[in-house]
Amino acid sequence: MADVTALFNTPKQRLPGIWVGEHCTGVRGRHNGRVNIGTNWAKYHTYRASTLHEPRTIEELQDVVSTAPKIRALGSRHSFNDLADSAELVSLAALDPAIVIDDESETVSFSAGLRYGELGVVLQEAGWALRNLASLPHISVAGAIATSTHGSGVNNGTLARAVTALEIVTASGELRAIGPVDPEFDGAVVSLGALGIVSRITLDIEPTYEVRQDVFSGLSWNSLIDNYDGIVSRAYSASIFTNWVDDAVGDVWLKSRITDRKPPQELYGAAKAATDVHPLPGVSASSTTPQSGVAGPWIDRLPHFRMDFTPSNGEELQSEYIVPRQHAVAAILAVRALGERIAPHLQITELRTMAADSLWLSGAYETDAVGIHFTWKFEPAEVLALLPLIEDTLAPFDARPHWGKLFHTVRRELYPRLPDFVALADELDPSGKFRNDYLERNVF
Numbered sequence: 242m243a244d245v246t247a248l249f250n251t252p253k254q255r256l257p258g259i260w261v262g263e264h265c266t267g268v269r270g271r272h273n274g275r276v277n278i279g280t281n282w283a284k285y286h287t288y289r290a291s292t293l294h295e296p297r298t299i300e301e302l303q304d305v306v307s308t309a310p311k312i313r314a315l316g317s318r319h320s321f322n323d324l325a326d327s328a329e330l331v332s333l334a335a336l337d338p339a340i341v342i343d344d345e346s347e348t349v350s351f352s353a354g355l356r357y358g359e360l361g362v363v364l365q366e367a368g369w370a371l372r373n374l375a376s377l378p379h380i381s382v383a384g385a386i387a388t389s390t391h392g393s394g395v396n397n398g399t400l401a402r403a404v405t406a407l408e409i410v411t412a413s414g415e416l417r418a419i420g421p422v423d424p425e426f427d428g429a430v431v432s433l434g435a436l437g438i439v440s441r442i443t444l445d446i447e448p449t450y451e452v453r454q455d456v457f458s459g460l461s462w463n464s465l466i467d468n469y470d471g472i473v474s475r476a477y478s479a480s481i482f483t484n485w486v487d488d489a490v491g492d493v494w495l496k497s498r499i500t501d502r503k504p505p506q507e508l509y510g511a512a513k514a515a516t517d518v519h520p521l522p523g524v525s526a527s528s529t530t531p532q533s534g535v536a537g538p539w540i541d542r543l544p545h546f547r548m549d550f551t552p553s554n555g556e557e558l559q560s561e562y563i564v565p566r567q568h569a570v571a572a573i574l575a576v577r578a579l580g581e582r583i584a585p586h587l588q589i590t591e592l593r594t595m596a597a598d599s600l601w602l603s604g605a606y607e608t609d610a611v612g613i614h615f616t617w618k619f620e621p622a623e624v625l626a627l628l629p630l631i632e633d634t635l636a637p638f639d640a641r642p643h644w645g646k647l648f649h650t651v652r653r654e655l656y657p658r659l660p661d662f663v664a665l666a667d668e669l670d671p672s673g674k675f676r677n678d679y680l681e682r683n684v685f
């Protein structure tokens with residue numbers, strides 16, 4: 242077992258580039274007092290919390306949690322809605338990362354404030370890897386698993402599926418360890434922060450591997466409709482980008498492990514892109530991870546965006562609906578019929594896949610799924626007005642919204658274990674310390 246914390250000289254001395262180019266508008270340092278906490282990454286939600294705690298030890302965290310009447314954890318602020326907000330917030334960014342790699346069990350344990358980009362560099366250096374990542378490495382692991390954040394791949398679950406154990410500071414300040422043998426485990430991973438403050442996370446790891454990215458342009462709509470399963474299954478991870486209204490669908494990004502089958506020369510009529518591209522039209526590819534078939538470590542290829550740059554555009558809103566994969570083509574056609582309404586407000590849509598899991602509040606709960614994602618222009622009124630239309634259109638396909646992005650309504654009946662989740666929250670947090678407006682509206 243290796244304690245690789247020494248790679249960070251102090252908890253605050255993060256790896257190069259961690260904060261560069263980020264929209265971290267909050268104040269850093271140890272506050273434990275009334276401060277202007279600022280906004281989320283998208284500058285859309287202004288946190289109404291007036292106190293931001295940054296404990297440096299678990300004991301301090303336990304003390305903060307047990308004495309606060311209303312508190313929630315703040316991750317890296319990349320959610321687009323008010324999910325993280327409360328009267329008081331606590332960030333775990335100042336805790337010692339305490340990264341421990343266990344070669345025997347092939348797991349890594351670490352403090353829950355860590356971001357994937359920070360963890361990934363340490364794992365890669367030690368010869369290890371995670372199975373999958375989201376489009377950006379900037380997000381905290383705790384925040385990502387709390388909302389069932391995902392990357393892509395028909396055989397890859399959401400990022401929460403890699404969790405093998407959690408430690409949670411519950412409302413009383415007690416430290417509770419939860420593992421797969423515990424009956425509440427499947428409810429505790431995608432927690433929306435409603436069960437307590439996750440202080441330590443253990444994830445499955447595997448020996449490091451290399452990935453290449455290849456982009457294919459000009460896929461026709463007929464080809465996508467006729468070959469959807471073939472396209473999304475053609476590589477370890479596939480992303481399909483579209484603006485819904487052009488004659489061609491758009492670009493398809495294939496991420497292939499180099500030990501797997503090589504990507505094709507041509508993908509169902511789509512040609513290999515001559516140069517690297519950005520997912521958003523007209524944006525320089527300098528902030529994206531290398532493409533054009535150049536192999537590199539998983540940490541530098543699975544995310545679309547490089548850690549030392551602003552991910553995506555920075556001037557945007559996002560929504561996403563997770564649909565059972567059996568409905569993928571029908572759901573895509575239904576949204577395409579709205580193309581003229583959507584396109585004026587859209588930067589790009591990304592279609593990804595994820596494998597089924599058993600996590601109660603996961604978008605992929607008991608179903609292989611497709612994520613229909615929208616990167617919107619920063620036009621809140623127009624976007625919010627469109628969401629009910631999109632949700633009505635996707636209702637026949639049992640679409641579950643991404644918890645961390647903008648949506649109109651959650652259909653509670655699509656989460657058969659929701660009553661069990663509410664009961665678990667009541668047990669761990671009888672006074673509703675971790676509840677907020679978002680949770681009252683959408684969950685409780």
Ligand SMILES: Cc1cc2nc3c(=O)[nH]c(=O)nc-3n(C[C@H](O)[C@H](O)[C@H](O)COP(=O)(O)OP(=O)(O)OC[C@H]3O[C@@H](n4cnc5c(N)ncnc54)[C@H](O)[C@@H]3O)c2cc1C
Pocket residue numbers: 282283313314315316317318319320321324325333353354375376377380381382383384385386387388389390391392433434435437438439440552553559643645646
């Ligand atoms: C540019 C961009 C790209 C994105 N790409 C993707 C993508 O590829 N795939 C995808 O699925 N999503 C994506 N997202 C959405 C993002 O991954 C989620 O919103 C994720 O939850 C953000 O994590 P965070 O650390 O910023 O969490 P926050 O937004 O800070 O918090 C999210 C939730 O996690 C809870 N939380 C955080 N830390 C803890 C803790 N220690 N204990 C308990 N609860 C905690 C918070 O209380 C809150 O409920 C993207 C977002 C942006 C801005």
